[in-house]
Amino acid sequence: xxxxxxxxxxxxxxxxxxxxxxxxxxxxxxxxxxxxxxxxxxxxxxxxxxxxxxxxxxxxxxxxxxxxxxxxxxxxxxxxxxxxxxxxxxxxxxxxxxxxxxxxxxxxxxxxxxxxxxxxxxxxxxxxxxxxxxxxxxxxxxxxxxxxxxxxxxxxxxxxxxxxxxxxxxxxxxxxxxxxxxxxxxxxxxxxxxxxxxxxxxxxxxxxxxxxxxxxxxxxxxxxxxxxxxxxxxxxxxxxxxxxxxxxxxxxxxxxxxxxxxxxxxxxxxxxxxxxxxxxxxxxxxxxxxxxxxxxxxxxxxxxxxxxxxxxxxxxxxxxxxxxxxxxxxxxxxxxxxxxxxxxxxxxxxxxxxxxxxxxxxxxxxxxxxxxxxxxxxxxxxxxxxxxxxxxxxxxxxxxxxxxxxxxxxxxxxxxxxxxxxxxxxxxxxxxxxxxxxxxxxxxxxxxxxxxxxxxxxxxxxxxxxxxxxxxxxxxxxxxxxxxxxxxxxxxxxxxxxxxxxxxxxxxxxxxxxxxxxxxxxxxxxxxxxxxxxxxxxxxxxxxxxxxxxxxxxxxxxxxxxxxxxxxxxxxxxxxxxxxxxxxxxxxxxxxxxxxxxxxxx
Numbered sequence: 001x002x003x004x005x006x007x008x009x010x011x012x013x014x015x016x017x018x019x020x021x022x023x024x025x026x027x028x029x030x031x032x033x034x035x036x037x038x039x040x041x042x043x044x045x046x047x048x049x050x051x052x053x054x055x056x057x058x059x060x061x062x063x064x065x066x067x068x069x070x071x072x073x074x075x076x077x078x079x080x081x082x083x084x085x086x087x088x089x090x091x092x093x094x095x096x097x098x099x100x101x102x103x104x105x106x107x108x109x110x111x112x113x114x115x116x117x118x119x120x121x122x123x124x125x126x127x128x129x130x131x132x133x134x135x136x137x138x139x140x141x142x143x144x145x146x147x148x149x150x151x152x153x154x155x156x157x158x159x160x161x162x163x164x165x166x167x168x169x170x171x172x173x174x175x176x177x178x179x180x181x182x183x184x185x186x187x188x189x190x191x192x193x194x195x196x197x198x199x200x201x202x203x204x205x206x207x208x209x210x211x212x213x214x215x216x217x218x219x220x221x222x223x224x225x226x227x228x229x230x231x232x233x234x235x236x237x238x239x240x241x242x243x244x245x246x247x248x249x250x251x252x253x254x255x256x257x258x259x260x261x262x263x264x265x266x267x268x269x270x271x272x273x274x275x276x277x278x279x280x281x282x283x284x285x286x287x288x289x290x291x292x293x294x295x296x297x298x299x300x301x302x303x304x305x306x307x308x309x310x311x312x313x314x315x316x317x318x319x320x321x322x323x324x325x326x327x328x329x330x331x332x333x334x335x336x337x338x339x340x341x342x343x344x345x346x347x348x349x350x351x352x353x354x355x356x357x358x359x360x361x362x363x364x365x366x367x368x369x370x371x372x373x374x375x376x377x378x379x380x381x382x383x384x385x386x387x388x389x390x391x392x393x394x395x396x397x398x399x400x401x402x403x404x405x406x407x408x409x410x411x412x413x414x415x416x417x418x419x420x421x422x423x424x425x426x427x428x429x430x431x432x433x434x435x436x437x438x439x440x441x442x443x444x445x446x447x448x449x450x451x452x453x454x455x456x457x458x459x460x461x462x463x464x465x466x467x468x469x470x471x472x473x474x475x476x477x478x479x480x481x482x483x484x485x486x487x488x489x490x491x492x493x494x495x496x497x498x499x500x501x502x503x504x505x506x507x508x509x510x511x512x513x514x515x516x517x518x519x520x521x522x523x524x525x526x527x528x529x530x531x532x533x534x535x536x537x538x539x540x541x542x543x544x545x546x547x548x549x550x551x552x553x554x555x556x557x558x559x560x561x562x563x564x565x566x567x568x569x570x571x572x573x574x575x576x577x578x579x580x581x582x583x584x585x586x587x588x589x590x591x592x593x594x595x596x597x598x599x600x601x602x
Contacts, residue, residue, distance in 0.1 A: 042298045044100045047283055049140075052296040054150060055108035057083045058116040059125065061358045061388045061514070062317035063535055065329065080111035083297075085121050085388075086315070086514055086533075091300045092128035096135040102283065103138035104129065105293070106154050109147065114330050115320060115358050118389020119230060120408035120499065122153055124513035126233075130156045142275045145169060152230055155237030161268040161275055168260045171253035173227045175219055179209050188427030190453050194463040196470030197417025200494030202393075202594050206421065218495050222412065225498040229409045240264050309532035311351040313521050314344050315514075316536050318355060318370070322362030322394040322594075332359055334366025340536050341373035345380055350534065351525035352382040354517050355402065360595035361394025364418060364469050367593055370398045371476065378403065382524035386517035387411045387508065392496055394593040396507070397473060400480035403524070406517040407499035407508040414502060415595050416477060417494025418470040420462050426452045469591050481506060496595065 058080035095101045106129070110117045133139045133156055141154035142161045147169040154160055162168065184191060184206060193203045201215035211219070235245040240263065248255060248263050257269045276291060283292035318337065320330045327333020344350050355374065361367065377383055378401055385402030387395075392415035399405055399413075407413060429435065429451070436451040447458055454462070474492060478485040483506055491497075491505050502508045510516070522531040 042294070042302050044098075044294050044299065044302060045292050046100050047102045048100060048292045048294050049103055049105045049279060049283065050095050050101050050296055050299055051105045051107070051293050053108045054106070054110045056081050056111050057108075058111055058113045059083050059085055059088070059118075059121050060114075060116040060319065061085050061121060061356050062319045062537060063087065065537060080113045080116075081297075082116070085124060086518075087300060088125055088296075089128040089513075089515060091296065091303060092125070093131055094303055095299065096132045096137065101137065101294075101299075102292070103140065104132050105279070106139065106141040106157060107143065108150075109143075109145075110149055112149070115360070115388075115390055117149060118358070119149075119152070119226065119410035120387070120389040120513075121358075122149065123233075123408050123410060124515065126153050126156055127513070129153065133158060140275075140279075142270075142272060144272070148173070148230070152234055155234045157237075159268060160238075160266045161270050162257045162260060162266045163271060164257055164269050166257055168255035168257075168265060170249050170255055172249060173223045173230070175223060177205060177211065179205050181205070181207055181209050188425070188429075188431050190424040190427065192422040192424070192454050192459060193419065194422075194459065194466045195417065195419035195494070196466050197419075197492060197494030199496070200415075200417035200419050202494075202592070203419050203421060222496050222498060225501060226410050226412075229498070229500065238265055310522070310529045311525060311527040311531055312349055312534050313518055313525070313527070313531040314347075314350045314353045314534045314536065315518065316340065316344070316353060316355050317358070318395070318398060319358040319388070322359055322366050322370075322398070324363045324366045332362070332366075332370075334363060334369040338369045338373045341370065341377055344536075345373070345377040350381065351527055351531075352384065352521040353377060354384045354386055354514070354521050355399065356386045356388060356514055356517070357391040357395045357399050358388030359395035359398075360390050360392055361397065361415065361593045364394065364397070364473075364591045364593045367394035367397040368472075371401065374398060375401050382521050384517045384521040384524070386512075386514045387413055387499065388514075390595065392595045393417065393494075395595075397476060397593055400477045402480075404510065404517075404520055405508040406510050406512040406514075406520070407502060408513060409498060409500040409511060411499030411502070411508075412496055412595070413499060414491070414497035414507060415494055415593075416473055416488070416492035418466050418473060418591060418593050419494075420466050420591050422450075422454055422459075422462065424450050424453045465591055469593070473593060477507075 060082045061084075062082075063084040063086075064082040092104070095104065129139060138159070139157045140159045140161070141157040142163075143150060143154070143166060144163045145166045145168075146154065146162065151168060151170060181191070191206045193207055195203055198214050199218050201212065201218070204212060204215060231245055231249075232242045234240075235242040238245075244263065245265070248259070248265065252259055255263075255265065257266070260266045261269055277287070279291035279293075280287065280289065285291050316337070318332045320327075320332050322332045322334065324335075325333055326336045341353075344353055374383060383401070383403055385391075385399045385405040387399060387405065387407040389408075389411060391399055391407065391411060391413045396413055396416060426436070438446055438449075438451075440446050444458065444461065446452075447454075447461065474485050474488050477483065477488045477492070481488075491507070497505065497507065499508060499511065503511060518531065518533070525531075
């Protein structure tokens with residue numbers, strides 16, 4: 001028997017040692033491969049086309065947390081590959097001046113994720129693509145099927161080709177919130193709401209089965225404003241009248257190639273092989289060989305720092321939900337960002353700071369924690385705000401003290417309002433035989449419990465807290481923007497605005513993208529020439545991330561995409577996003593400055 005147990009234990013120890021060795025060998029090999037990939041050399045041939053294939057890309061404001069070269073997919077899972085906006089724009093502008101680059105070929109379809117690939121970011125990328133065209137270099141686009149996002153970007157192309165069996169999917173914009181009130185009632189989950197601002201619709205998915213009249217009003221105006229800007233820019237890019245494009249959209253929605261060609265929305269109908277043959281001939285390549293080209297992501301890796309850089313401008317990216325504490329991948333952790341802002345404030349090497357916001361807001365407490373550090377920072381060096389696709393509610397809270405605020409016409413901003421959500425599971429527990437009893441030391445001792453509904457007196461406590469937070473929100477905006485508090489209240493109440501309307505209302509100072517904000521910050525800091533950029537969160541080398549993984553350190557959460565396509569897949573993804581949004585509501589007091597939870601415009 002002893003021999004048996006000795007043999008058994010020995011086998012287990014041997015198996016454990018083998019597993020450990022295998023893990024070390026695998027990750028050691030990956031580290032070596034990643035190091036090799038980091039040192040790879042890419043050659044750009046003279047007369048090559050720069051190919052920007054959008055398939056699998058998600059246009060983000062912030063750079064990736066782990067570099068994408070080589071084995072970056074280990075930390076990203078099967079999710080979309082991030083394409084950082086500023087780097088992408090810089091790459092296109094460099095290509096416009098690069099004598100080796102003949103032109104740009106655009107193809108494929110984005111894979112939007114989270115708050116990436118929004119229309120404000122696309123507008124800046126589109127402008128950079130326009131600079132390539134303005135430099136006299138051809139911009140060509142080919143699509144098997146093209147949607148609003150890709151068409152908006154490609155509308156500047158000199159030649160826009162569609163597959164004969166393709167479609168232009170251009171039905172207009174829609175936002176389709178999901179409502180859970182009936183389901184929560186069926187499950188026995190109670191919801192009690194406190195809020196300030198009649199347009200603050202973030203609570204409606206949990207209290208209603210449809211949009212309130214006020215929410216419908218603001219969403220209608222918002223989408224109409226966004227669509228008007230997109231439609232007009234697409235029409236201008238294609239040399240069409242906006243009214244003619246609107247008539248085509250209203251008549252077709254899913255526009256066939258012949259109708260799109262007749263209207264001038266596209267310039268050619270052809271198969272992919274015909275387009276490739278033409279590119280082969282143009283670049284002097286034999287039939288059967290790839291035309292002379294370089295992938296956009298590979299081209300970005302060839303770019304150095306450019307001309308001698310001047311002083312340093314720090315770019316801080318606040319992208320995602322604003323949450324209390326450190327935050328996870330895709331979130332803006334109030335404590336983590338406040339700590340970084342403190343470091344930048346005391347760093348003499350940093351001459352100015354640009355805060356890039358792409359956030360629907362979130363925790364009011366975390367927003368104030370960040371704003372406090374931003375106000376202190378502004379007292380020591382220039383602070384400029386650049387609004388991305390979303391800079392609303394808590395996202396506007398942290399923007400309000402920028403010396404100058406830049407936004408795009410299609411930025412979704414405002415939503416100056418506050419709400420609180422209180423859930424109870426008393427009925428749910430009772431349905432499965434779970435009950436609660438309680439002993440307290442006073443009337444308010446059970447204030448934070450989820451085991452029963454809040455009493456009217458307890459709800460009054462939360463309402464006072466929400467009203468006080470809203471009042472402080474108004475104070476912050478009035479002081480930061482130099483407006484009367486009463487005037488802020490008139491345009492607040494939780495209402496969302498486009499960047500174009502926000503400019504008219506005094507909530508932003510100038511229409512422009514991240515590049516414009518960086519240039520302004522550099523001027524304010526007295527920097528001559530191109531500034532040196534320091535970005536936060538910064539991109540880490542893959543080898544560093546692998547080392548942390550082996551040592552048990554922190555690394556970005558890997559996300560695996562569900563891979564669902566079509567209308568059903570889209571609905572399931574939206575449900576997953578809303579559940580994820582709900583999980584991000586972690587303010588200790590349950591008070592939030594946030595956009596409507598399901599405001600995703602596609």
